[in-house]
Amino acid sequence: MSKYRDMSSGQYMNDLGRIRWRSGVFSARSTGTDSAIHPLFPGYEGVLFNGRDGYINRIPTKKYNRLSIRMYSSRKTTAQFFWFYDQRWTKFGQIVFPVEKGWHTYIVNPRSSGRWRGKPMGLRFDPTTHSGVNIKINWLRLYRQTRRRVKLVWSEEAPRGSTRVYIDVDRDPTNRNMDLLKEKDSRSSNSFSWDPSGYGPGNYYFYIRPGGKRPGRYSRRITINRAPLTRIMNPDDKGGKDYAGSVSRDPWDMSQPSDVWKTDHLRDISFSNGIMSAFPTTGDGYLHLRVPVPIDTDKYHRLVFRFRYEGPFHYGDGTMSRVIWSPDHNNIDLFQTSNDIVAYPTWETYVIDLKTASKDGGNIGWNGQVNSFRFDPLEWKARRRFYLDYVLLRADDTANKRFVIKWRDAKKKRRPTRVSLYYDSNKSGFNGRRIASKLTQRKGLNRFKWNTERVPAGTYYIYAIANDGRNKTRTYSSGPVKIVH
Template sequence: MSAVGLLALLLPLLVGSLAPAAAQPDPDPPGVSSVADDVTAVPWDGAAPAERMRAVAALAPTSRAIVTTTGAFPDALASGVLQDDAMLVGATDGRLDDATKALLTTAGVDEVIILGGVAAVPEDVRDDLPVGADVTRISGLDRTETAAEAAVQAATGDVSTVLLARARGPEDNPSAGFIDAIGAGAWAAATGYPVLLVDNNFVTDATRAAMADLDPDELVVIGGTAAVSEEAAEAVAAGRDIRRVAGPERFTTAARIAEETRPDGAETVVLLDGTDPEAWTTGFAAAHPAATGDAAILLSNGDELPTATLAALDDLSPSALICAAPAVACNAARDAAGFAPLVPLAVAPAPGSPLPVGTTVSFTGETEVTLDDDGGCLTGGTRSGDAARDCTVVVRVAGDDNRVGRTATVTWPALITSDTTVEAPTEYLSPLAGGRWDFDEAVDVRPAADINNSKGAQVDTGASVLRYGGEPGNVPVLWSGFGGAVPVPPDGLAVPVDTTRFTRFLARVYSPAAGPLGLEFRSCSTTPNVDCINPASMVAQGRAGTNLQPGWQTVAIDLAGDPAWTGNPIHTIYLYANGGTIVDDLRITDGSTASTITTTTAPGVAVRWDLDEDPSNNTDPTSALWGELPGGVLDPDVLPPGRYWLHTVAADGTAGSTAGPIDIVSPGLSEGPLVLDGEWARDVRGNAWDFAAGGLVAGTDDVIELTNAERIDGPGLTGRNTNHSGDPYVVLDVPAPIDTAVWTHVVVEFSVDGPFDLAFAPGGGTMGRVLYQQGDQAWRNGNDIVAYPNQRTYVVEMTSPHSLEPNTPLWQAAPVTGLRFDPNEDEAPGRTWRVESISLTRGWPTR
């Protein structure tokens, strides 16, 4: 009996007709993921980086290998030019896994290049290499120097063209640091063109020197000006011809690089998911197979193929496809390239929804269909097992003379969510540079030295909670004014609570026993040097509270109508609780009701939420990282903004199925960039203080003096303190007097690494300062700008007395002829810091 006949006896036939294959450009309904017989699918999503690199390298094994780290992409940026006759593999924690060692042995590898320094790939890796292999190392002090060294060593004879790519992406988009270089690496492997790098538009000496050594006729810039600025390109080219290969986004850039690499078409296309944060592992390893297999690299946008990718597939006309992207994108690429259609498959009940135990399942097709793997959840064609767990099976569909067969993975998930994003109510802290009261930073409450009656309450940054000690405590979660400091968020003097807008207090709290949760709030005088610690400065004072029950709960305190709250700007808030109380999150919202996310499961299946994605640690009932989801509803009025995963609860108490991530997002006013009313350096000087150019040349660069510090590799202006006495400082280029009646607000984006410590002593001094000159050599001192952890944007109103030290000549008293910024006041050497940008604008920025 044929397999299809046997299956017909076991599984009832689906009633209904099948649409012709030609009418189904996407052959897979939700819940089905197919790999066509004519597509080479390589491991990607969920696979270990070393496995991803090895699988691609194995497509074109060779006797020469390059070993780089799987831990990060910077060293691999330089690998393309070395891959003309070498395959790229990865070492994890300095060692090769057994499968990679076997690949090197089978390929007869007798020459190995270790790419990167010993910190990235330790010398121990030599023990994993084939015996007798000739081993060399290429490395530099940073990613730009490693690329320069690789470029120079790979050069044989005259070099006509050098490719220039970015070396690092912005913090909120790190994949931008490598995605363009993937295409550049394949181009380099195919042509021998070296790849050099610029780090956030800072041109290093190593890049300049390599360019001089290679002496090409042409510099080809990869990516748009956001990746590599015109100024950086001109600095590298040093008078040579420049052209740019770029598109408006990464997908078009990849398509244009593919056209440059394979102008006459490609035998093979390698398709990568351009949104995959680990795409570099597959992409850089694909340079050698692409070079030897007449291939080009293109990108999908997750499941979708962008217009540029579709057009490139049509132009390149490949006959083979290597895919490290979602199956739906791979199938769309087959269709765009004109491959033969797939044989259709019908499944009942439709996959993509929970499948209750006892439900009968059927598969039908126009060719032979076999069930390769029942997933442990189908018995005789009927759903069995635990309904809290996904049911995933593998079905084989045979091809015929005109259509291509495929292997289909069919899934009935145990858990479905109604959406993946929901908006929370607008809250007070979300519009502020200070962030939210989520207690992931010690400064989410006033530092312990300034807390009265806290009774041991402190922020536990490891668990992201506020823990009260053994006694009742009173903790300031909003305060007004560090003495002698510029009021900046989260200082209540800088950003008081607008009580006409924000009226509802929400707190997610664990209480070991029944007891109170109380608020005390104050509206205070804003006279300079007076804050809410002094009772004489209070304009209004109020109290409110609620009762807690044992365990975790979200409580609401409505303050609308409270006479001490309504109409008074609130500068200070104290939170009172009994000993042992744990606070996970605080919010003051506008009182609006948020939408919810609902879940669908089989009957009787419970659901939990989880913040860390790992359900195995959901055992401590006092943990703020997980909890039950009553009714399977994710409610932003109960759970605060954040990223969540949901798990079904299996019969044995463990997690069955997982859905996520699901984002509860705040609609706070902080979304989007700051909008400045003019920018003096750009509009008057002709060049913004964005630290894009290298060097410190007076009149041409942003900085004319850097004292008590040295510039190091990193974004913007990144520095390291060098002196044992004296603050580090940066003097900006001010070629013309500044009209202080017009230009009144300094906007600085900076951060200081290391511990948050305001002490005036070595190891302390985590505060910045703006200073200025007015026609002479004396520096007028601004007040301290408290450098809260992480990169933040601070706005200093220079015309405000709060922004200046006492007795300092006023900003508006005379034109400013010099401007200086001290990124910290730590007199000990070694502390690192970064200034992303400094702007001088007219008035307060908006968003």
């Protein structure tokens, strides 16, 4: 919970106030009896899905079978998880669980509801059914329960009563940071098996508290390793060669007014430090990008732009962007209009494949040659100052004889890791052909030059298998590389 978009994209919250993120903790206060947040929002109907929209990031329930959440509540209450199979929230499952006062880790089994199946596109969490409750969330995990267990063994010289077993993230029993795992009858020889799969990476300690006034004891440190978080940077869905940067060697990077050919219904326009800023005067403010040479839509079809605006998100008021294009700027009947691209107040990079993007108007689509390309930053009542960093129209990553695969490990503390690279044509199953084996992963950006001379012409996805000796992870590239001979 360290980022604005870690919870509900910073939006889609109900009956919550005093919202903030600080030191990796989300906090809020319930203002009604139906408080809710969306760790995974399904996305609106009729929009171009992007980023973390649930419609394009569905949950495979056969793989993920448990939910865990580290949460604080200022009072005893009731919480619930919902998961949705449509964007109207009419098809859903639900599970309810009790919440105690203070900090606790809750393990929830959605399968016990009998409705955890298929691939839901949305996940909602209601932290309380009461108003005026202060809540904090440190982390939330949707995970696969494993058979791994950590066994704790201890002895007692004079057993009596019961003994409580806690898990703690430090060695201070007074700071109320422990979770009770088990209370059991005291014996001279004791053991307990702990399932760590619901807990995040980090250091933990068992704390044994015997009955009566006998002092408690901490165990040695237990470390849950963070698995490799490999991210393939090249190829990716942002593509390769850029239209404006290629045909005129002057990309639409907003470094100068000439990047924009024409504007309308915008005021207070400025270009500073590579950022264009303006204020819409109506609900139809727009700018035309400079198109010196017709755009080859078969080649340049990956739209990438970085954008933000001032003020709050409000979908009903029009906090969304659109692009409009045409083969003839003077013939309005030929204009093609994309569906809405839901936009957020903070800096975000939006990636859209215009070849497959749904449209709000027009029957040509992203085909033929385009001579006019327009960007509408905000719609309807959303009169807010906006900031545009760049607009790119990119081709697929392409190679003939050589292609440089790039990747990095996103986790902060890394164990020595070996990475093997593969390619396949369908981005499914991790059953492709090997490129390279057991490459030593280094800090920062890693590169491998792939010899593609003998690779048949076609479109391929790269995947990486990373192994740090304790965990193995697999990940596909977000976009393809096109081999052309």
